[in-house]
Amino acid sequence: MAEQALSASPAADRASRRPGRRFDLKRQPGFGAVAVTCIAVLYAPILIVVGFAFNESRSVTRWSSFSLEWFEKVLANDDIHNAAKNTLLIASCATIIATIIATAAALATTRSRAWRGQTTVYTLINLPLVVPEIVTAVATASFFGLLAVLAGISLGIGNLILTHSVFCIPFAYLPIRARLEDMDLTLEQAAADLYATPWQAFRRVTLPLLTPGISSGAALAFIISFDDFTITQLVAGAGQTTLPLYIWGQLHKVGVTPEVNAISAILLVISILFVTLSFLVGRRR
Amino acid sequence: MALAAASDHIAQVQAGAERRFLLTRQLLSGPAMIVVGVFGVLPLTIMLIYSFLVPATYGGVEWEFTFENYIGFLFQRDIFDDTLHFVPDYLQIYFRTFLLAAFTTVASLIIGFPTAYFMATRPPRQRNFWVFLITLPFWTNLLIRTYAIQLIIRDEGLVNDVLRWLGAIDQPLHILYTNFAIMLGLLYSFLPFMVLPLYTSLEKLDFRLVEAGFDLYATRGKVLRRIVIPLAKPGIIAGCILVFIPALGAYVTPLILGGGKQHMIGSLIAVQFGTSRNWPFGCALAFILMAVVLLALLVYVRSTTGKSKVVHG
Amino acid sequence: MKLRVFGAAVVALSLAGGAARADGELHIFNWGDYTNPKLIEKFQKQYNVKVTLDDYDSNETMLAKVRAGGTGYDVVVPSDYTVKIMVEEDMLAKTEPDQMSNFKNIDPKFVDVYWDKGRHYSVPWQWGTTSFVVDTAKYKGDINTLALMFAPPPELQGRINVLDDMNSLFNAGLRYLNLPRCNGNPEDLKKLYDLLMSAKAQWRTFDYDTIGKMTSGDVDLSQTWNGAARRIRLQRPTVAYSFPKEGIEGWADNVAVLKDAKNMENAKLWQNFLMDPENAALISDFAKYQNAILGSDKFSNQLDPGFTDSPEFKVPAGLEPEFVPPCSKEVTDKYNKIWTALKK
Numbered sequence: 001m002a003e004q005a006l007s008a009s010p011a012a013d014r015a016s017r018r019p020g021r022r023f024d025l026k027r028q029p030g031f032g033a034v035a036v037t038c039i040a041v042l043y044a045p046i047l048i049v050v051g052f053a054f055n056e057s058r059s060v061t062r063w064s065s066f067s068l069e070w071f072e073k074v075l076a077n078d079d080i081h082n083a084a085k086n087t088l089l090i091a092s093c094a095t096i097i098a099t100i101i102a103t104a105a106a107l108a109t110t111r112s113r114a115w116r117g118q119t120t121v122y123t124l125i126n127l128p129l130v131v132p133e134i135v136t137a138v139a140t141a142s143f144f145g146l147l148a149v150l151a152g153i154s155l156g157i158g159n160l161i162l163t164h165s166v167f168c169i170p171f172a173y174l175p176i177r178a179r180l181e182d183m184d185l186t187l188e189q190a191a192a193d194l195y196a197t198p199w200q201a202f203r204r205v206t207l208p209l210l211t212p213g214i215s216s217g218a219a220l221a222f223i224i225s226f227d228d229f230t231i232t233q234l235v236a237g238a239g240q241t242t243l244p245l246y247i248w249g250q251l252h253k254v255g256v257t258p259e260v261n262a263i264s265a266i267l268l269v270i271s272i273l274f275v276t277l278s279f280l281v282g283r284r285r
Numbered sequence: 286m287a288l289a290a291a292s293d294h295i296a297q298v299q300a301g302a303e304r305r306f307l308l309t310r311q312l313l314s315g316p317a318m319i320v321v322g323v324f325g326v327l328p329l330t331i332m333l334i335y336s337f338l339v340p341a342t343y344g345g346v347e348w349e350f351t352f353e354n355y356i357g358f359l360f361q362r363d364i365f366d367d368t369l370h371f372v373p374d375y376l377q378i379y380f381r382t383f384l385l386a387a388f389t390t391v392a393s394l395i396i397g398f399p400t401a402y403f404m405a406t407r408p409p410r411q412r413n414f415w416v417f418l419i420t421l422p423f424w425t426n427l428l429i430r431t432y433a434i435q436l437i438i439r440d441e442g443l444v445n446d447v448l449r450w451l452g453a454i455d456q457p458l459h460i461l462y463t464n465f466a467i468m469l470g471l472l473y474s475f476l477p478f479m480v481l482p483l484y485t486s487l488e489k490l491d492f493r494l495v496e497a498g499f500d501l502y503a504t505r506g507k508v509l510r511r512i513v514i515p516l517a518k519p520g521i522i523a524g525c526i527l528v529f530i531p532a533l534g535a536y537v538t539p540l541i542l543g544g545g546k547q548h549m550i551g552s553l554i555a556v557q558f559g560t561s562r563n564w565p566f567g568c569a570l571a572f573i574l575m576a577v578v579l580l581a582l583l584v585y586v587r588s589t590t591g592k593s594k595v596v597h598g
Numbered sequence: 599m600k601l602r603v604f605g606a607a608v609v610a611l612s613l614a615g616g617a618a619r620a621d622g623e624l625h626i627f628n629w630g631d632y633t634n635p636k637l638i639e640k641f642q643k644q645y646n647v648k649v650t651l652d653d654y655d656s657n658e659t660m661l662a663k664v665r666a667g668g669t670g671y672d673v674v675v676p677s678d679y680t681v682k683i684m685v686e687e688d689m690l691a692k693t694e695p696d697q698m699s700n701f702k703n704i705d706p707k708f709v710d711v712y713w714d715k716g717r718h719y720s721v722p723w724q725w726g727t728t729s730f731v732v733d734t735a736k737y738k739g740d741i742n743t744l745a746l747m748f749a750p751p752p753e754l755q756g757r758i759n760v761l762d763d764m765n766s767l768f769n770a771g772l773r774y775l776n777l778p779r780c781n782g783n784p785e786d787l788k789k790l791y792d793l794l795m796s797a798k799a800q801w802r803t804f805d806y807d808t809i810g811k812m813t814s815g816d817v818d819l820s821q822t823w824n825g826a827a828r829r830i831r832l833q834r835p836t837v838a839y840s841f842p843k844e845g846i847e848g849w850a851d852n853v854a855v856l857k858d859a860k861n862m863e864n865a866k867l868w869q870n871f872l873m874d875p876e877n878a879a880l881i882s883d884f885a886k887y888q889n890a891i892l893g894s895d896k897f898s899n900q901l902d903p904g905f906t907d908s909p910e911f912k913v914p915a916g917l918e919p920e921f922v923p924p925c926s927k928e929v930t931d932k933y934n935k936i937w938t939a940l941k942k
Binding site: 028107125143171215219264271 | 427
């Protein structure tokens with residue numbers, strides 16, 4: 001009993017390594033197997049896609065020989081460059097906007113007694129989730145169209161960024177909220193007891209503790225925006241083709257081509273680099 | 286007298302704190318309200334209005350008010366003898382889609398929970414790596430991945446090849462172009478949306494409680510059922526919402542893996558804006574769907590906010 | 599000293615002005631994978647215009663976007679019935695291709711077409727027919743009948759793909775039943791409905807990806823377009839394109855200019871450019887469909903020997919491709935109900 005300090009996880013970690021424990025209290029039989037299988041199955045299609053990107057023949061079912069030809073074609077293709085640029089720009093901006101807004105909203109709507117208008121805020125935030133994509137697509141396209149035709153306002157690629165932000169917000173919000181609800185209020189109260197201002201308490205205590213939730217939320221938001229097809233298809237204007245639109249254009253008429261596989265392989269490598277980088281940076285701190 | 290002044294002062298301070306509290310909350314939720322309000326709600330209002338209008342000949346709308354679109358969901362004038370009668374076609378499509386989405390959600394929970402638990406119970410330094418591992422596949426475009434699934438499960442694809450090589454089957458299993466294939470595809474698309482919220486919840490789990498359970502001679506199963514799962518509830522609910530609702534409105538995955546023989550809600554609505562040239566009906570269909578889901582969400586919200594939740598310490 | 603600075607400034611300004619003075623831009627909105635990059639390059643060089651190209655996957659997607667407005671596109675490529683719709687809804691600019699210098703090159707058959715009589719709005723892009731392909735190794739009988747789609751023999755049952763397109767499918771069904779198209783007659787529609795419901799049991803999928811379905815071996819018969827049929831045949835040589843005796847559907851894609859186009863002059867230049875035989879050959883060479891410009895055949899065969907001799911392009915004498923106009927609202931409504939019932 002004396003060994004049990006007031007902190008949370010470190011105690012549990014110590015507990016599981018304590019001599020005399022018959023089993024690891026965290027281990028559940030079979031869970032590890034499920035997790036590993038799950039991940040293996042997740043990667044199977046990816047590996048196929050990447051593998052066939054190196055296939056010399058055009059076929060995506062029969063392997064012939066190794067070749068980098070498709071990568072050359074992809075890297076030389078201006079349309080793909082343009083689409084990739086657009087996609088990354090939109091996804092990054094939308095993620096930043098959505099995550100900031102979602103964090104603020106989560107702070108506003110959790111861990112307190114009900115306040116006037118809270119339900120409204122909650123409903124509004126989660127509204128994009130409830131609407132079928134095709135409807136959001138047509139609604140937003142009509143809206144921006146009206147704006148352009150009636151008021152002459154056009155935000156260019158800002159249209160897409162704002163549209164993406166809207167449906168990314170709930171995806172960022174939910175993990176942050178889940179995290180917030182589980183957080184220990186005593187830590188922030190302790191900070192207040194130590195004469196920290198609310199802002200300091202937020203910056204030094206709440207925010208760091210919230211980081212896993214925020215990262216989760218941001219990651220989800222980015223993926224959602226990156227992958228979006230239906231809504232982007234209808235809202236995008238001239239010169240705003242994104243990768244999903246480009247790929248759909250290829251897939252729809254010609255079927256799976258090695259060029260498409262090559263694009264995926266490249267994207268995968270970039271994302272591995274990107275995430276590894278952030279992983280390393282996170283570790284250093 | 287001093288006492289009265291003092292209590293007045295206290296009341297004032299309290300009122301001020303009250304106002305500040307409300308103001309902070311409102312300010313924090315301001316950006317969300319504005320962005321979603323202008324770019325989310327406004328377009329939807331336009332759509333709501335459209336759903337009460339008459340479709341124009343070649344798509345678009347005529348500015349004439351009508352309830353036809355909503356009536357048309359349940360009743361139709363028979364095309365052969367022109368009488369009004371109940372037609373379950375659309376209900377059937379909705380029901381089938383709901384079932385499929387429900388199965389997908391349950392399946393993703395069954396697979397996602399152990400995975401998230403496993404990830405959350407790794408040593409802290411490893412955890413980011415596992416999150417990375419789970420998220421990485423989703424950096425490949427969904428369309429491509431879905432086509433890759435198609436390649437794997439088609440008659441002459443990987444799964445059938447392996448099963449035949451193992452001698453388990455003679456004729457190829459017709460997996461592709463069935464509802465099962467759609468479920469696989471949806472599961473595959475939405476798994477991180479179940480795993481990540483679950484993981485965030487589980488990661489903060491206070492394992493002292495688990496330890497207490499074991500100390501009280503509970504079995505693993507009981508500990509899981511009575512302690513872990515209830516504590517992970519916010520994550521479970523978030524995950525279920527994030528999977529069920531998009532699965533309901535899914536359009537691309539059923540298109541690629543389902544074979545197009547049966548409508549789901551997504552394709553039904555899409556076709557109204559396409560060859561069917563009936564925008565108002567498409568809007569009505571969408572709002573009917575949204576109404577049901579919104580109702581369920583509102584019930585959930587009312588039941589969890591305003592109540593005091595488990596507060597540690 | 600001052601003079602030198604002034605002179606340098608003049609030179610600098612004129613250089614900068616010259617570089618900035620590209621002859622404008624052109625924003626094209628076309629079907630995916632349908633525009634030859636060489637064609638765009640040629641146009642860009644010839645007229646010093648910067649071209650952007652975005653794509654869509656169906657007429658309806660394009661219509662929905664254009665109807666919403668403010669897209670920034672100058673040129674779109676609607677199919678025949680869509681041109682008619684857009685003209686009636688006043689979405690297109692009347693660019694008068696019939697007065698352009700290359701107008702004389704259009705095949706006379708494609709001048710007075712139902713969707714643009716006399717060609718006041720659009721110029722032809724590519725055209726083709728819609729029928730079906732079947733693997734002659736799997737079915738040995740006469741392939742030139744729609745019965746293979748609607749009452750398939752045992753060896754083809756469950757191995758059929760049809761286009762996920764209400765109009766193409768219904769038109770084929772009506773042809774098979776020898777009933778008029780754009781049909782609102784309740785009795786006729788009942789016959790159509792019964793036919794479709796019974797045939798549906800023999801169909802495997804409803805999909806636009808006909809090439810993928812046939813080349814992967816998922817199906818042995820697929821409703822498709824002639825150019826796609828040719829591509830399928832090149833990968834699966836036993837496949838043949840059917841010219842059904844009951845009738846064959848025609849379609850034609852056209853290049854039109856949007857009413858609110860910002861680069862009207864360049865759009866007109868583009869329309870004229872496309873009516874040149876050598877350029878038309880470039881169009882055909884990419885997606886491998888026929889074009890409607892006289893004199894382009896010899897260029898096509900230079901680019902791809904034997905292209906114009908492909909069997910898919912040789913419609914048998916006596917069989918005219920039927921170009922079906924858009925149906926009225928009442929008929930479309932009835933069609934919609936049948937389509938939903940088919941897919942519920």
